[in-house]
Amino acid sequence: MGEISVGCQTAVWGEYRWGHLEETLAGVSQAGYDGVEIGARFLDLDEPDIFQELLKRYNLTLAGLHFGVRWYDPRAVEIVDFLVALGCENLVVSGGHT
Numbered sequence: 001m002g003e004i005s006v007g008c009q010t011a012v013w014g015e016y017r018w019g020h021l022e023e024t025l026a027g028v029s030q031a032g033y034d035g036v037e038i039g040a041r042f043l044d045l046d047e048p049d050i051f052q053e054l055l056k057r058y059n060l061t062l063a064g065l066h067f068g069v070r071w072y073d074p075r076a077v078e079i080v081d082f083l084v085a086l087g088c089e090n091l092v093v094s095g096g097h098t
Helices: 010-017 021-030 048-057 076-086
Strands: 007-009 035-039 061-069 091-095
Touching: 007 010, 007 061, 010 021, 010 035, 021 035, 021 048, 048 061, 048 076, 061 076, 076 091
Parallel strands: 007 035, 035 061, 061 091
Antiparallel strands: none
């Protein structure tokens, strides 16, 4: 059996996530997690390299990116492009946020 990695959804940081991306990722790493799932709304989707650098700095992988939509959201293509740039294959989609 392969090694199991454990990630954390940044929702546990609540509203603190707004404007505190690096501190949130540092906390995930300090808590001992291997990876992180984060909502797309907390990221600058035009700058995947910056996010990738933060993941490397805190020795984390992107376990998945959360995307909350109602029906069709034009950001979907932008979000998929962001995932591809980071080499992540997991997109978590739920309703409610646009």
